[in-house]
Amino acid sequence: MVERLNDLYEKFKAKFEGVNGECYRVAKIEEIGNLAVKILANKGAKTIALYESPLSQAAKLKEKLCSAGFEVHTDNLFAASSQDDVGITEVNWGIAELGSMVQIAPEVDNRLCSTLVPIHLALLRTKSIVADVDEIMEILDNLPQIPGFVGFITGPSRSSDIERILEIGVHGPEQVILILVDE
Amino acid sequence: MANTQLKKEISEALQNNVLRGALERFSRLYVIAREKAYEGYDFEDLRNNIQRVKSYAADHIDEMIDLFEKNAKARGAKVFRAANGKEANDYVRRIAKENNVKKVVKSKSMASEEILMNEALREDGLEVQETDLGEFIIAIEGKHPSHMVFPAIHLTKEQVADLFTGYTKKKNDPVISKLVKTARSVMRKKFLEADMGISGANIAVAETGTLFTFTNEGNARLTSTIPRVHVYIVGIEKIVPKFKDATYIMKALPRNGTAQNITTYVSLYTGATEAYLEDGTKGEKEFHIVILDNGRRKILQDEKFRQIFNCIRCGGCINVCPAFQLVGGHVYGGHAYTGGIGTILTAFLTSEETANQVQNLCLQCGSCTEVCAGKLNIPEMILELRNRHGAKTGLPFTQKFALDVVSNRRLFHSLLRIASVAQKPFTKGQPVIRHLPMFLSGLTEGRSLPAIAKTPFRDIFPTIKQDVPNPKGTVAFYAGCLVDFVYPRIGEGVVSALNEVGYKVVFPEKQSCCGAPASYMGDKENAVKSAILNIEALEAEKVDYIVSACPTCTHGLLDYQKLLEDKPEMLKRAKVLAEKLYDFPKLITMLGGLKDKGDGIPLKVTYHDSCHLRRTMGVYKEQRALLAGTSGIELIEMKESDRCCGFAGSYSIKFPEISVPILQRKIQNILETGAEVVALDCPGCLMQITGGLDQINSKIKVKHTAELLLDKRKK
Ligand code: SF4
Numbered sequence: 001m002v003e004r005l006n007d008l009y010e011k012f013k014a015k016f017e018g019v020n021g022e023c024y025r026v027a028k029i030e031e032i033g034n035l036a037v038k039i040l041a042n043k044g045a046k047t048i049a050l051y052e053s054p055l056s057q058a059a060k061l062k063e064k065l066c067s068a069g070f071e072v073h074t075d076n077l078f079a080a081s082s083q084d085d086v087g088i089t090e091v092n093w094g095i096a097e098l099g100s101m102v103q104i105a106p107e108v109d110n111r112l113c114s115t116l117v118p119i120h121l122a123l124l125r126t127k128s129i130v131a132d133v134d135e136i137m138e139i140l141d142n143l144p145q146i147p148g149f150v151g152f153i154t155g156p157s158r159s160s161d162i163e164r165i166l167e168i169g170v171h172g173p174e175q176v177i178l179i180l181v182d183e
Numbered sequence: 184m185a186n187t188q189l190k191k192e193i194s195e196a197l198q199n200n201v202l203r204g205a206l207e208r209f210s211r212l213y214v215i216a217r218e219k220a221y222e223g224y225d226f227e228d229l230r231n232n233i234q235r236v237k238s239y240a241a242d243h244i245d246e247m248i249d250l251f252e253k254n255a256k257a258r259g260a261k262v263f264r265a266a267n268g269k270e271a272n273d274y275v276r277r278i279a280k281e282n283n284v285k286k287v288v289k290s291k292s293m294a295s296e297e298i299l300m301n302e303a304l305r306e307d308g309l310e311v312q313e314t315d316l317g318e319f320i321i322a323i324e325g326k327h328p329s330h331m332v333f334p335a336i337h338l339t340k341e342q343v344a345d346l347f348t349g350y351t352k353k354k355n356d357p358v359i360s361k362l363v364k365t366a367r368s369v370m371r372k373k374f375l376e377a378d379m380g381i382s383g384a385n386i387a388v389a390e391t392g393t394l395f396t397f398t399n400e401g402n403a404r405l406t407s408t409i410p411r412v413h414v415y416i417v418g419i420e421k422i423v424p425k426f427k428d429a430t431y432i433m434k435a436l437p438r439n440g441t442a443q444n445i446t447t448y449v450s451l452y453t454g455a456t457e458a459y460l461e462d463g464t465k466g467e468k469e470f471h472i473v474i475l476d477n478g479r480r481k482i483l484q485d486e487k488f489r490q491i492f493n494c495i496r497c498g499g500c501i502n503v504c505p506a507f508q509l510v511g512g513h514v515y516g517g518h519a520y521t522g523g524i525g526t527i528l529t530a531f532l533t534s535e536e537t538a539n540q541v542q543n544l545c546l547q548c549g550s551c552t553e554v555c556a557g558k559l560n561i562p563e564m565i566l567e568l569r570n571r572h573g574a575k576t577g578l579p580f581t582q583k584f585a586l587d588v589v590s591n592r593r594l595f596h597s598l599l600r601i602a603s604v605a606q607k608p609f610t611k612g613q614p615v616i617r618h619l620p621m622f623l624s625g626l627t628e629g630r631s632l633p634a635i636a637k638t639p640f641r642d643i644f645p646t647i648k649q650d651v652p653n654p655k656g657t658v659a660f661y662a663g664c665l666v667d668f669v670y671p672r673i674g675e676g677v678v679s680a681l682n683e684v685g686y687k688v689v690f691p692e693k694q695s696c697c698g699a700p701a702s703y704m705g706d707k708e709n710a711v712k713s714a715i716l717n718i719e720a721l722e723a724e725k726v727d728y729i730v731s732a733c734p735t736c737t738h739g740l741l742d743y744q745k746l747l748e749d750k751p752e753m754l755k756r757a758k759v760l761a762e763k764l765y766d767f768p769k770l771i772t773m774l775g776g777l778k779d780k781g782d783g784i785p786l787k788v789t790y791h792d793s794c795h796l797r798r799t800m801g802v803y804k805e806q807r808a809l810l811a812g813t814s815g816i817e818l819i820e821m822k823e824s825d826r827c828c829g830f831a832g833s834y835s836i837k838f839p840e841i842s843v844p845i846l847q848r849k850i851q852n853i854l855e856t857g858a859e860v861v862a863l864d865c866p867g868c869l870m871q872i873t874g875g876l877d878q879i880n881s882k883i884k885v886k887h888t889a890e891l892l893l894d895k896r897k898k
Contacts, residue, residue, distance in 0.1 A: 019447075078459050082371075082375055097444075098444050098445050100445060106456045106457060107456075107457055108408060108456070108457040108458050108459060108465060109465075111404065111408045112408060112409075115401060115404045115405060115408060116405070133430060133433060133434060133445075134430060137426070137427050137429070137430045137433075138427070140426070140451075141426050141427050145258075145391075145453075146391045146393050146426065146451065146453045147453065148258070148452070148453055148454055148455070148456040148457075149450070149451065149452060149453075149456050150450070150451040150453075151404070151448065151449070151450050151451070152445065152448065152449035152450070153447070153448060154444075154445050154446070154447050154448075155447055156447070157399065157400050157401035157447055157448070158399045158400070158447055159316045159317075159363065159399055159400045160333065160399075160441070161315070161316040161317035161320065161333060161334070161335055161400075162316070162317075162320075162335065162338070162340055162343050162359050162362060162363070163201075163205060163338075163339060163340055163359065164205055164208065164209055164333065164336065165359050167359055167360055167363045169363070169367070170316055170363055170366065170367060170399075170400035170401060170402070171314065171367060171370060171371075171374075171400045171401040171402040171404075171405055172400065172401025172404060172405075172447070172448070173401070
């Protein structure tokens with residue numbers, strides 16, 4: 001069980017980094033806050049649009065970020081996400097085979113905080129990493145109904161539209177960071 | 184578009200070095216990257232499944248649309264069925280008016296380009312913004328996309344910088360990362376202000392009413408998240424029955440399109456979701472789905488073309504098309520669809536006239552059929568377009584005349600004999616000429632063509648001593664025009680090898696041109712004539728096998744079954760012929776192969792796969808084994824060995840400007856191997872490549888496998 005988890009994690013991490021993502025793993029929920037502070041401070045970020053989720057609340061993320069000096073917005077997220085440096089959301093699954101994150105996000109704020117911002121910081125439970133696309137489609141298919149919005153996100157936004165040269169950060173985030181938590 | 188216009192656009196495209204460079208670079212990288220992306224995947228299995236689910240949906244289209252509509256509505260979507268572009272555009276205009284829309288953002292939707300939706304919306308004074316980077320660039324340029332996946336691939340960063348400078352009224356440097364930033368900030372404002380978003384779908388799931396959109400830039404996500412009114416334009420061919428059916432397309436589309444394992448974003452929308460409304464509060468958005476027919480049902484009614492519904496618009500076919508790689512998409516004339524599949528879509532959805540012109544660009548090399556995610560046979564459909572067009576309008580007089588001559592065996596053969604005498608002054612004592620005499624003139628622009636042989640194979644054959652004491656059986660040799668009249672030595676090689684495996688060879692005298700030239704030029708009448716002539720001449724019923732040393736002819740002979748569908752007696756005979764017919768290397772291998780021997784003199788040989796042999800017949804190992812098994816021969820593989828050499832029958836006559844650069848790439852790949860001999864199995868390729876090497880005065884020889892085996896084994 002643990003072995004399988006580690007194996008999936010290793011695969012996921014390699015793929016995630018292969019598409020220019022940054023991947024971190026912590027054991028305890030309480031560690032999320034400090035790690036987030038460290039990462040975001042390093043990037044020189046100041047303002048944050050936080051879409052609250054079970055994980056962010058359990059981690060007391062807002063408190064920790066605020067006390068570390070960040071300006072954190074949790075409402076009026078349309079305005080916030082269009083100006084802030086960072087958006088934080090929780091995602092539902094990871095796909096090891098592709099390094100993709102999968103979010104169920106029918107709520108507009110959830111989507112804005114993962115799309116409009118230059119830096120998207122995502123939270124995910126390590127045990128929610130699945131092996132491949134088939135597995136995730138099976139899971140979705142077995143839900144009582146397909147959610148209003150499901151997004152697969154694989155790295156930061158990109159384009160090769162000019163001279164076929166790959167450029168990161170077009171309309172979506174330029175950086176995608178994921179903190180995985182084992183607890 | 185008149186033919187002269189097409190020619191003009193081809194020449195412009197060929198002079199656009201940016202376009203050519205970008206397309207060529209991409210085409211080389213693509214093949215390797217695609218292969219890597221499919222590692223661990225069974226592509227055949229994947230595309231069989233795509234074909235299965237898509238054709239199921241096509242066969243049950245009404246039920247599928249009803250189901251989709253019902254399920255999408257149940258989730259709060261408003262669904263409108265548009266029979267044509269005008270209905271779709273009118274509907275969207277009405278929605279815009281009713282919802283007090285001023286500004287529209289669009290993420291990529293080929294269906295909306297097909298029906299010129301932007302133009303329609305602008306008539307109402309709406310501000311419409313394309314948000315896909317490439318689409319945005321060409322919108323400023325005022326052009327249509329030059330590529331299905333990379334719409335602005337024809338432009339350099341310098342040109343893009345100039346366009347952006349003009350658009351933003353601020354100086355833009357030609358630095359790609361900065362240009363992308365400009366696009367981001369220009370577009371960001373548009374997104375935030377937009378009241379309506381318009382999207383295109385890659386998949387629509389009947390069972391759940393879910394729409395899938397694949398993008399890399401994130402513009403589609405913003406288009407569908409910010410505006411309070413969201414409209415999806417969905418062609419009826421996008422439907423799959425079950426939610427999980429989408430998985431197959433998810434796996435194939437990005438791998439085939441951009442050689443990515445998955446696009447950055449795959450977004451699934453099911454019904455209306457939440458948005459910020461006009462008054463700043465959050466609530467359910469206006470969510471509309473326009474299901475577009477616009478000629479698509481007509482495709483379904485056409486047996487020969489309904490496979491188009493299996494297409495997932497991945498662009499894989501375009502990525503490997505040698506003609507497209509040279510000229511890009513603008514030449515294809517349609518304002519939405521380009522390349523081979525684009526030609527067919529254009530024929531049904533936008534302009535039949537345009538399609539009739541650009542279908543000529545197809546080389547019939549079949550590269551696209553190897554990568555197609557929906558298992559479409561594009562070359563076959565293009566040929567069908569050609570035939571229908573040919574039947575309707577007739578061919579130009581000179582072409583028709585040439586084909587009439589070719590299908591008249593006596594006349595054709597005697598002209599060839601006369602030609603062999605008449606050409607003397609042109610051959611400069613070499614086995615190539617730069618001008619063919621008489622009715623074949625026009626063939627030689629930009630290349631050297633072979634001289635007609637002094638003695639045709641049909642006259643040599645009776646003099647060959649076949650030493651087969653206890654023959655295991657009899658093989659009829661179908662030589663085809665080129666072996667018979669230009670390369671008789673290939674015929675000698677064929678006979679010798681067959682004798683060695685214990686078979687006697689007969690040469691049916693009355694055989695004539697296989698009819699492929701007529702087929703390829705869309706002249707069905709003459710093709711049928713040739714078919715009957717050869718079936719009667721070959722009398723397949725009386726021999727064990729029929730051997731051909733020209734895969735184009737083999738293909739042509741196999742196709743008799745299609746040509747004679749409505750002539751049951753002949754069809755029966757065509758089937759017997761098809762069952763006994765094999766290409767030279769295949770037959771020799773089947774009959775036990777040749778015993779390893781050879782003169783032992785070292786010779787570096789590289790091998791070129793002809794399109795028909797490699798792709799239509801799937802023969803590529805056999806000849807390599809025969810060659811490698813001959814002592815002395817060192818086989819060196821060239822890059823892109825199965826890439827078309829640009830000959831393609833009449834193609835090199837009609838479009839020398841495209842055929843020649845394709846040939847040059849082949850020549851370059853040959854030179855890089857350091858080989859002394861290029862072996863191949865198609866006399867057409869032999870003619871083309873010999874001509875190409877002759878133009879650069881290369882010493883490399885080009886030989887048919889049968890001829891090379893003969894040289895190395897029977898000196
Ligand atoms: S024809 Fe085949 S390869 Fe071309 S776009 Fe359609 S599915 Fe893709």
